[in-house]
Amino acid sequence: MAIIPARGGSKGIPLKNLQKVAGISLLARAINAARSTPSIDRVVVSTDHEGIAAEAIRSGAEVSHRPADIAGDTASSESALIYTLASLGEEFDTTVFMQCTSPFIDSASIDNAVTAVRDGDADVVFSAVEDHSFLWRLDDGATAVAVGHEASFRPRRQDRAKHYNETGAFYVMRTDGLLEHQHRFFGRIAIEEVPPEHAREIDDMSDLSLVRAIASTQETAQVIDVDALVTDFDGVHTDDGAYVDEDGNEQVRIHRGDGMGVSRLVRSGLPVMILSKERNPVVTRRAEKLHVDVTQGIDNKSQVLRSWIDDQGLDPARVAYVGNDINDLEAFDVVGWPIAVADAHPKVLAAARVVLDRPGGKGAVREVCDLIPVSNQATQQLPTRALASVLGSDPFGSAGHNEDAPAAADAHQTPTYRPSIQQQQPLLTNHAEGLRTNRKQVS
Numbered sequence: 001m002a003i004i005p006a007r008g009g010s011k012g013i014p015l016k017n018l019q020k021v022a023g024i025s026l027l028a029r030a031i032n033a034a035r036s037t038p039s040i041d042r043v044v045v046s047t048d049h050e051g052i053a054a055e056a057i058r059s060g061a062e063v064s065h066r067p068a069d070i071a072g073d074t075a076s077s078e079s080a081l082i083y084t085l086a087s088l089g090e091e092f093d094t095t096v097f098m099q100c101t102s103p104f105i106d107s108a109s110i111d112n113a114v115t116a117v118r119d120g121d122a123d124v125v126f127s128a129v130e131d132h133s134f135l136w137r138l139d140d141g142a143t144a145v146a147v148g149h150e151a152s153f154r155p156r157r158q159d160r161a162k163h164y165n166e167t168g169a170f171y172v173m174r175t176d177g178l179l180e181h182q183h184r185f186f187g188r189i190a191i192e193e194v195p196p197e198h199a200r201e202i203d204d205m206s207d208l209s210l211v212r213a214i215a216s217t218q219e220t221a222q223v224i225d226v227d228a229l230v231t232d233f234d235g236v237h238t239d240d241g242a243y244v245d246e247d248g249n250e251q252v253r254i255h256r257g258d259g260m261g262v263s264r265l266v267r268s269g270l271p272v273m274i275l276s277k278e279r280n281p282v283v284t285r286r287a288e289k290l291h292v293d294v295t296q297g298i299d300n301k302s303q304v305l306r307s308w309i310d311d312q313g314l315d316p317a318r319v320a321y322v323g324n325d326i327n328d329l330e331a332f333d334v335v336g337w338p339i340a341v342a343d344a345h346p347k348v349l350a351a352a353r354v355v356l357d358r359p360g361g362k363g364a365v366r367e368v369c370d371l372i373p374v375s376n377q378a379t380q381q382l383p384t385r386a387l388a389s390v391l392g393s394d395p396f397g398s399a400g401h402n403e404d405a406p407a408a409a410d411a412h413q414t415p416t417y418r419p420s421i422q423q424q425q426p427l428l429t430n431h432a433e434g435l436r437t438n439r440k441q442v443s
Contacts, residue, residue, distance in 0.1 A: 001042040001088075002034040002096040004061070005080040007071055008049025012204050017052055017100045019208060022215035023338040023353020026100040026202065027052060028059040033105040034098055035060055039114040044088070046080040058317055064088075078183055085175065094118055095175045097184060101202045102127075102169035103211050106194065113172040113192040123187030126171045128164035129199035132157050164191055167199040212350040224354060224371040226337050227318040229265060230305060231365060233276040233283050233296075235324035236341055239361030252282060255362055261369025262290045268374035271312050275301055277327060302330040309334070322368055323348055324360050339368055 006027050010016040017027045024032070027045065034043040045056035046064045048071035053063045064087055070079040081097055094117050096110060105127075113125035135147040145151075148163070171184045172192075178184065200211050234240055237258060243251040265272055272292040276283050279297030287294035298304050309316050317336030321328070324344040332338035332351050340352035343359035354371075358364040 001044065001092040001094075002037070002040045002098055003044050003046055003064075003081050003084050004030050004034065004056075004098045004100060005046045005066075005077050006049075006052050006056070006100055007066075008047065008052055009071070009073065011073070013202070013208060015049075015051070016202065016208075018055060019202075020333075020338075020351065020353075021103045021208075021212050023332070023336070023351070025055055025059075026103055027055050029103050030098050030100045030105060031056065031059040031061045033107050033110065034096070036107040037096075037110045037114070038107075039094075039111050039118070040096060042088075042090075042092070044084055046084045058315075078178070081184075082179065082182065085179065092175055095173050095178055097171040097173065099168050099170070102167060102198075102200065103202065103215070104198045104200055105169045106198050109192050109194050109198065110170055110172070113170065116190060116192075117172050117174060122190035123177050124171065124173045124185055125190045125192050126184075127167045127169040127194050127199075128191045129167055129194055129196055131163045131165040132160065133163075133165075164193070165199070167194060168201055169194070169198070209350065216349050216352060216355055222371070223373055224320055224337055224339070224368065225318070226320045226372060228271040228273075228309070228312060228314050229320050229322070229368070229372065230273045230275050230308070230331070230335070231322040231368075232324060232328055232331075233274050233286070234278065235344075235360040236322050237274070237286065237361065237365055239359065240324065241361075253361060254286065255364075255366065257363050258365035258369075259290060261366035262292060265369055265372060265374060266291050270372070270374060271314070273308060275305060275308075275321075275331070277301070300330070301327065302334050305331050305334045320368065320372070322356075322364070 004027070006017040008015060008017075013019060018025050020026075021029065031043055031045070034040050043061040044064050045052065045061045046066050047053050047056065048066045048068065053065065056063050064084040066080055066083065069075075070083055077097065077099075081095065085092075085095065094114055096114060098105065098110075109127060113127070116122050116125050134149055136144045137147050139145050149160075170192075173184060174187070177186045180186070197214075200207070200214070202208050202211060231237065234252075237254050238252045241252070245251075262272060272290070274283060274287050274290075274292060274294045274296075275298070276294070276296040277298060283294060283296050293308070295304050295308065305321065306316070309319055315336075316334055319335040320337035320339055321331045321335045322339045322341065323329075323331060324341045326345050326347055328348060329351055332348075337354065338352050339354045339356065340348045341356050341358065341360040341364040344352070344355075349355055354368075356364050356367050358367045
């Protein structure tokens with residue numbers, strides 16, 4: 001079995017175990033690695049924090065609630081392992097101790113280590129990476145002293161004995177030996193060597209920033225398996241630019257192919273919503289064209305997004321949100337699939353689970369729609385009813401948007417609007433209710 005200790009009281013990075021790398025929490029990444037390991041039969045998270053417990057359950061693990069006396073800074077990981085083993089009501093020959101601070105754990109490496117212990121080749125196997133560093137320490141007089149080598153002798157790398165650095169990612173142990181010795185190291189100890197790219201460990205914010213950058217360039221989703229899609233408007237459906245005439249009227253350009261992608265999702269009954277900070281008729285008209293929900297004129301995207309997800313009866317872990325700027329980060333924390341357009345702000349790129357190849361306004365929406373699997377039977381006719389007025393009677397004033405003007409249907413048909421200067425309440429319009437009766441879950 002695998003046990004993943006995850007306290008809520010981390011000091012260096014508050015709630016470190018819930019921090020996300022490529023849109024997936026560190027805890028969920030560890031759970032995913034354990035569940036993907038063929039030789040692991042059961043995965044349990046030991047925690048003292050309700051938020052961590054909820055994330056563990058969402059990710060498919062069991063939870064062992066750790067008492068306060070073994071949840072403090074001075075409590076050992078072994079105490080959590082032994083307490084969890086005693087509370088299971090089931091015996092396991094082999095215990096796998098995994099840590100969330102290693103975001104790139106390879107299940108194949110874990111399986112190799114479990115096999116070695118199970119077959120009797122070792123009592124303990126831990127993950128390590130080959131290290132060619134020359135180590136030094138300072139003595140009481142602040143003088144540098146060589147550790148593990150002679151200061152006067154500098155052999156070539158290929159002439160030195162191999163050294164290994166413990167990664168902390170996983171430790172596989174005979175359970176009876178762990179219980180007898182009350183420690184993770186005993187008997188015959190072996191190493192499962194892992195490549196340097198799997199040896200990253202997170203201790204502070206600089207480590208977290210680094211692994212987020214690595215993940216954003218290396219982990220590309222071929223399929224985005226979700227039950228709903230939410231997008232920002234400016235910078236996602238558009239290139240975040242605008243044309244302004246001498247009277248202050250603005251025009252934006254959208255991508256015709258985006259409409260085809262959204263239409264495919266809408267016909268399948270998959271909920272789609274545009275969530276925009278701005279309140280402008282152009283956003284409303286585009287939502288009408290696409291037959292999707294729209295919420296606009298809001299400052300707190302996360303609150304509105306949570307409410308919409310609850311109203312739809314959705315699992316947040318199976319919802320995608322596409323954004324481009326830092327005000328989208330709060331929405332990223334709500335969903336399981338935070339997605340960034342190619343030209344998004346660097347902080348958004350680092351926080352995304354998926355980074356699209358296309359920039360905003362140039363097919364990014366179509367790209368994400370094409371990555372979402374839907375039934376081939378999705379041939380439902382789109383509704384043709386007109387959009388009910390959601391702006392009230394002329395909220396933009398007498399010089400506002402001309403309601404008789406054409407909507408922003410494609411790159412050749414651009415809307416004109418004058419932004420509102422009034423303080424207004426969030427605006428939600430449902431364009432897709434009629435399509436949801438036959439909604440199918442994608443698995």
